[in-house]
Amino acid sequence: MEIFAINVLLLLMLQLINALDQINENSSDTDEDVKYVYINGTRLDFLYWNSDLGNDKPIQITFGNESSILKYWIKDLPLKVITHGWLASDNNSTGVFVIKTAYVDTGGYNIITVDWSSIGNDIIYSIPARSTASVGAKIAEFLDNVVKVTNLRASDIHLIGHSLGAHVSGSCGSNFKSGKIGRITALDPAAPGFEYFSFNTKPLSSADAEYVDVIHTAAGSYGYMENLGHGDFFPNSGFAPQPGCISLIKMLDFISCSHSRAHELYTDSVYHKKSLIAVKCSTWSSFKDGKCENETRVFLGHDASPCARGKFFLETNKSSPYGLHFNNKTSSE
Numbered sequence: 001m002e003i004f005a006i007n008v009l010l011l012l013m014l015q016l017i018n019a020l021d022q023i024n025e026n027s028s029d030t031d032e033d034v035k036y037v038y039i040n041g042t043r044l045d046f047l048y049w050n051s052d053l054g055n056d057k058p059i060q061i062t063f064g065n066e067s068s069i070l071k072y073w074i075k076d077l078p079l080k081v082i083t084h085g086w087l088a089s090d091n092n093s094t095g096v097f098v099i100k101t102a103y104v105d106t107g108g109y110n111i112i113t114v115d116w117s118s119i120g121n122d123i124i125y126s127i128p129a130r131s132t133a134s135v136g137a138k139i140a141e142f143l144d145n146v147v148k149v150t151n152l153r154a155s156d157i158h159l160i161g162h163s164l165g166a167h168v169s170g171s172c173g174s175n176f177k178s179g180k181i182g183r184i185t186a187l188d189p190a191a192p193g194f195e196y197f198s199f200n201t202k203p204l205s206s207a208d209a210e211y212v213d214v215i216h217t218a219a220g221s222y223g224y225m226e227n228l229g230h231g232d233f234f235p236n237s238g239f240a241p242q243p244g245c246i247s248l249i250k251m252l253d254f255i256s257c258s259h260s261r262a263h264e265l266y267t268d269s270v271y272h273k274k275s276l277i278a279v280k281c282s283t284w285s286s287f288k289d290g291k292c293e294n295e296t297r298v299f300l301g302h303d304a305s306p307c308a309r310g311k312f313f314l315e316t317n318k319s320s321p322y323g324l325h326f327n328n329k330t331s332s333e
Contacts, residue, residue: 132171
């Protein structure tokens with residue numbers, strides 16, 4: 001009952017936010033705001049990283065001057081592009097950009113982080129939610145330029161987005177002109193304004209890349225409940241609270257904690273390769289009862305296979321390392 005009540009409260013809050021935005025609609029044109037961000041050239045930041053540069057020396061790449069990346073670009077390595085969600089930025093050391101840190105630490109990739117916090121941190125949620133398509137389209141234009149100067153193949157591009165950043169990544173994929181993006185990983189893609197209380201903005205879809213995998217950790221509240229990708233993963237049922245996220249003091253914290261668990265699991269999969277094993281199954285209850293049809297097992301996160309299609313479930317620990325030990329049967333704690 002507590003979870004249901006909190007979800008209802010969340011929905012009422014979002015209705016209020018949307019109503020406030022409608023009041024201001026005549027005085028604030030979202031498209032013009034987005035256009036202004038790009039005209040001044042300073043509000044959408046692209047930072048380039050690799051293992052040679054380390055975690056403290058990123059290179060800022062300005063739109064229209066992508067050739068400056070060539071001095072640092074590591075030829076023949078694939079590219080990871082990481083995008084944050086609402087009320088976040090690349091200065092958040094505990095957010096989705098921890099994935100960047102993991103890839104820099106382990107090596108083997110060119111990495112670009114996208115900071116769109118000038119729009120994404122607007123307290124009126126509907127403004128960044130409605131801007132995801134425009135932001136994604138501009139990132140696609142940037143990446144088209146990167147491809148031209150580096151000769152990178154589209155199949156070697158992997159977009160990773162959390163919350164609203166998942167829909168930004170989807171828009172990037174659908175607007176990219178230099179081929180089909182190889183992979184998009186959507187980390188608990190935002191539901192408000194997309195799955196419910198729709199702002200008529202296009203959500204992420206499986207058509208946006210050759211392979212789209214989705215990790216659901218706060219389904220039905222902050223995150224999407226329905227399948228969005230080729231492979232949809234539901235750790236610990238996919239709903240809040242995720243293990244370790246229950247707070248008796250701050251009830252709403254367990255939803256935020258669960259929403260963040262998606263990028264924490266992905267980060268864990270980079271540091272602990274092939275440690276998060278999911279089983280293909282129709283429902284969580286069937287998974288728990290050991291009644292999955294064929295027991296197909298795949299890896300969640302970094303090592304997810306493009307052959308993984310359908311719904312997948314797994315249990316995790318409450319803190320890192322999150323992977324459980326699997327024997328012939330799925331285990332639980």
